[in-house]
Amino acid sequence: xxxxxxxxxxxxxxxxxxxxxxxxxxxxxxxxxxxxxxxxxxxxxxxxxxxxxxxxxxxxxxxxxxxxxxxxxxxxxxxxxxxxxxxxxxxxxxxxxxxxxxxxxxxxxxxxxxxxxxxxxxxxxxxxxxxxxxxxxxxxxxxxxxxxxxxxxx
Numbered sequence: 001x002x003x004x005x006x007x008x009x010x011x012x013x014x015x016x017x018x019x020x021x022x023x024x025x026x027x028x029x030x031x032x033x034x035x036x037x038x039x040x041x042x043x044x045x046x047x048x049x050x051x052x053x054x055x056x057x058x059x060x061x062x063x064x065x066x067x068x069x070x071x072x073x074x075x076x077x078x079x080x081x082x083x084x085x086x087x088x089x090x091x092x093x094x095x096x097x098x099x100x101x102x103x104x105x106x107x108x109x110x111x112x113x114x115x116x117x118x119x120x121x122x123x124x125x126x127x128x129x130x131x132x133x134x135x136x137x138x139x140x141x142x143x144x145x146x147x148x149x150x151x152x153x154x
Contacts, residue, residue, distance in 0.1 A: 032138055033074060035135075035138070037073060037074055038131070039131060040069075040070050040073075041130075041134070043127060044067060044070065045126070045130055046124075046126040046127035047063075048060070048063050048064065049105065049122075050113070050122040050126055052108070052112070053112035054112070090140065091140050091143070091144060093136060094136070094140035094144070096136065097133045097140065098133070098137065100129060100132065100133040101129070101130060101133035101134070104126060104133065105126075105130075108122065108125075
């Protein structure tokens with residue numbers, strides 16, 4: 001290590017520590033799926049589940065093919081990124097996001113809209129619940145991986 005770097009004032013050390021934390025956060029965030037992919041998954045899932053019970057069952061099952069485009073996007077994206085380490089422990093907030101997503105999907109199965117206005121309301125509700133749950137889960141995974149990396153470095 002550079003001896004001049006060891007004798008820097010405290011405010012420089014704080015700045016260097018902040019830079020290291022930002023770099024760590026950026027590195028971990030780069031290995032997680034992009035927000036656009038998660039939003040597109042939430043959008044497609046909300047669209048499919050808001051039409052459940054409204055359109056023909058055969059057409060509804062064929063609508064699951066809409067997930068192929070995000071799947072190809074994820075496969076193409078994941079080839080260029082560094083391999084992510086799985087989080088060792090998921091936090092309570094992560095599990096709350098999982099429960100929110102499961103409850104939202106279950107609720108959407110109980111709500112069969114009768115008019116297109118209710119289809120739109122169901123879509124907006126399911127999309128809001130899924131995007132919130134995925135956002136919380138992504139954020140908590142990043143936080144958990146940063147915490148795990150900091151503990152391993154000590």
